Amino acid sequence: xxxxxxVASTNRVIALVDMDCFxxxxxxxxxPSIKGTPAAVVQYKTYKGGGIIxxxxxxxxxxxxxxxRGDDAKAACPEIKLVRVPETRGKADLTKYRDAGREVIxxxxxxxxxxxxxxxxxxxxxxxxxxxxxxxxxxxxCELDFSNTLPSLDMDCFxxxxxxxxxxxxxxxxxxxxxxxxxxxxIKLAIGAEIVGKMREAVYKKTSFRCSAGIAHNKVLxxxxxxxxxxxxxxxxxxxxxxxxxxxxxxxxxRGLGGKLGDYLIGRLGCENMCDLGKFTENExxxxxxxxxxxxxxxxxxxxxxxxxxxxxxxKSIGCNKNFFGPEALRTKEKAKFWITQLAAEVxxxxxxxxxxxxxxxxxxxLHVKFEDQNAxxxxxGASPQYNPERLAADAYSIMEKLYQALGVLPINSLGLIASxxxxxxxxxxxxxxxxxxxxxxxxxxVLEVEVIDTDSLNSDSSTDKLVDSSSLGPDxxxxxxxGSLQKLDENNSTSTSDTVKKPSSNPIxxxxxxxxxxxxxxxxxxxxxxxxxxxxxKKSETSETKxxxxxxFSFSVxxxxxxxxxxxxxxxxxxxxxSSNEEGSSKLTITKVTQVLAVEECERCGKKFSPWDMxxxxxxxxxxxxxxxxxxxxxLDFDLRPETLRKKEIxxxxxxxxxxxxxxxxxxxxKGSSSCSSSKRGRPMSANPVPTSxxxxxxxxxxxxxx
DNA sequence: CATTTTGACGCT
DNA sequence: AGCGTCAAA
Numbered sequence: 244x245x246x247x248x249x250v251a252s253t254n255r256v257i258a259l260v261d262m263d264c265f266x267x268x269x270x271x272x273x274x275p276s277i278k279g280t281p282a283a284v285v286q287y288k289t290y291k292g293g294g295i296i297x298x299x300x301x302x303x304x305x306x307x308x309x310x311x312r313g314d315d316a317k318a319a320c321p322e323i324k325l326v327r328v329p330e331t332r333g334k335a336d337l338t339k340y341r342d343a344g345r346e347v348i349x350x351x352x353x354x355x356x357x358x359x360x361x362x363x364x365x366x367x368x369x370x371x372x373x374x375x376x377x378x379x380x381x382x383x384x385c386e387l388d389f390s391n392t393l394p395s396l397d398m399d400c401f402x403x404x405x406x407x408x409x410x411x412x413x414x415x416x417x418x419x420x421x422x423x424x425x426x427x428x429x430i431k432l433a434i435g436a437e438i439v440g441k442m443r444e445a446v447y448k449k450t451s452f453r454c455s456a457g458i459a460h461n462k463v464l465x466x467x468x469x470x471x472x473x474x475x476x477x478x479x480x481x482x483x484x485x486x487x488x489x490x491x492x493x494x495x496x497x498r499g500l501g502g503k504l505g506d507y508l509i510g511r512l513g514c515e516n517m518c519d520l521g522k523f524t525e526n527e528x529x530x531x532x533x534x535x536x537x538x539x540x541x542x543x544x545x546x547x548x549x550x551x552x553x554x555x556x557x558x559k560s561i562g563c564n565k566n567f568f569g570p571e572a573l574r575t576k577e578k579a580k581f582w583i584t585q586l587a588a589e590v591x592x593x594x595x596x597x598x599x600x601x602x603x604x605x606x607x608x609x610l611h612v613k614f615e616d617q618n619a620x621x622x623x624x625g626a627s628p629q630y631n632p633e634r635l636a637a638d639a640y641s642i643m644e645k646l647y648q649a650l651g652v653l654p655i656n657s658l659g660l661i662a663s664x665x666x667x668x669x670x671x672x673x674x675x676x677x678x679x680x681x682x683x684x685x686x687x688x689x690v691l692e693v694e695v696i697d698t699d700s701l702n703s704d705s706s707t708d709k710l711v712d713s714s715s716l717g718p719d720x721x722x723x724x725x726x727g728s729l730q731k732l733d734e735n736n737s738t739s740t741s742d743t744v745k746k747p748s749s750n751p752i753x754x755x756x757x758x759x760x761x762x763x764x765x766x767x768x769x770x771x772x773x774x775x776x777x778x779x780x781x782k783k784s785e786t787s788e789t790k791x792x793x794x795x796x797f798s799f800s801v802x803x804x805x806x807x808x809x810x811x812x813x814x815x816x817x818x819x820x821x822x823s824s825n826e827e828g829s830s831k832l833t834i835t836k837v838t839q840v841l842a843v844e845e846c847e848r849c850g851k852k853f854s855p856w857d858m859x860x861x862x863x864x865x866x867x868x869x870x871x872x873x874x875x876x877x878x879x880l881d882f883d884l885r886p887e888t889l890r891k892k893e894i895x896x897x898x899x900x901x902x903x904x905x906x907x908x909x910x911x912x913x914x915k916g917s918s919s920c921s922s923s924k925r926g927r928p929m930s931a932n933p934v935p936t937s938x939x940x941x942x943x944x945x946x947x948x949x950x951x
Numbered sequence: 952c953a954t955t956t957t958g959a960c961g962c963t
Numbered sequence: 964a965g966c967g968t969c970a971a972a
Binding site: 261262264265266267284286295296297298309337340361362363364365498499500501502503504609619620621622623 | 964965966967968969970971972
Binding site: 285286287290291293294295296309310311312328334335337341361362363535558559560561562563564565566568569572613615616617654656657659661 | 952953954955956957958959960961
């Protein structure tokens, strides 16, 4: 409470750099003929002309927006050029944009500041130290006379620069010079803005990408004002101008308030604009939203936000997912397996590159599945250290197998595969080889299944619990409980998993030993006041973040196995390795790669051999046959080896549970429904609870409903 | 069932 | 660990 008033919160200088319509710029650099004409980047093309994900300013001038479909854009602006996101293995491939984003980060890094990658095209920068440094250099000449500090600013850095509350940057600087009292905070912002001007110029010189920036005393404000003047502009927010900004800022525009929390502020507290928050005390806000969020909002209403800029340039997870809607919904096991294989191939490819560049390996692998009834679930297992596509796919698919056994076949609308929990590699290659041997297969695998069969035959009751202590089964043993354990060894899957099956009892330590070396770097919680007023930015020290910060981006490990031999052009060092250019060329390239990696598969059902690509088509044949049997009330051919009755019962039960959950999730159907909250864009109130006080079913939405 | 494909983080 | 929220192109 009172504490907050003592925290000095205008002593940092924070910038947010955001690339202008980034994906379009990337495409414009590839094909300059696009420049100066309306253009947008779309994903896919078949459904209503594809989904637009980036629009350049020429097209925006014609009324084209994101959210639109390619068809809509053509209608609004017939001359618009729609560039498609590259597709690899049948799914959108964002590699070239990730690579371009990394280029930008590398330029920012040259300024020796604390840089936090906030997204593929955005970074927060803590300029406090750099500003202090320059300030001390300047004031060493003439101590305390800050009126002399400003003239040394390079005015070239301020072209395209705006200052909130002033007609021009010059006017602001003039006011600072003329001020009786030295406006130290503003002077710091001015120096920060000068640095940001240099940064943006450097980014343009080295990448040819334009960006915009916001400069303020904290992240929320820097982000907000960055969006005020675009493109290719930067905006400074002196603390004095916060009231003016707040009175003109809709709550939903503020980072973190664009969703349900924002809806709550509008619907229950009547805060349309940020200035309305000022009507509430910290206690009043905390009463409804919890201490943490209440405090955060209260401080924010005064223009304060204490979230640190965390030095991190690498993503914490590498994942991909694909949606399958309408007729594309995955209705057979085979299709699911096929697509899991595609996702796994992409993830492995990206993991391998990540390993070469960043010398780290993912320890965790998560499969996400969304079903047609809106239910979603995820399961995690240990990531195989080998970064082998078949292996990763097998691990992911073994999770899927279990889901099928528990849930039965339900059309799948989305699959996602995410690798995370990265740890730095210890480079001693001999050591790692031995280590990998023991690390093998935390996920599912036959080690689990074999033992499980034993327990089954022992007649599953409490006595078996002792035999199969879940802690001895590795991280994945808990995923689906008993249901997963009923499975017999499935010959169908033995192909890819069998290599890991060997010697179930050879090593009693097994996965236990690898389960948890988690570094548990305590994450600064979102709204917590996490730093002191003296040194805001965590000192770059011994963490892996430091390493990535100073690590030259062109270094890569020689020991890395090159599974895929490069064709044509010699392998380029890392950052420049973005393939692209000619789309046809690159896609051919990729396909070659895939077939090389995946080789030829044998159809599980008829034994015929196909390339993975033909396999999908071939499996449609089986799928059609299955469908026929289903329609005619015939039992599936090979779906499950267990007795029909057992399987049915299990599926029924799981389905009932799932249906109940789904119904619960959608209390208000399509329309705006009963809610008195007019502006709620989100239809589905989940169980998330902004009010931690009651553990009961108080969703944010419940605040809008009829009073009980 | 249509933005889709990401990614970070909070809650429990 | 699993689910939910929020955000960005």
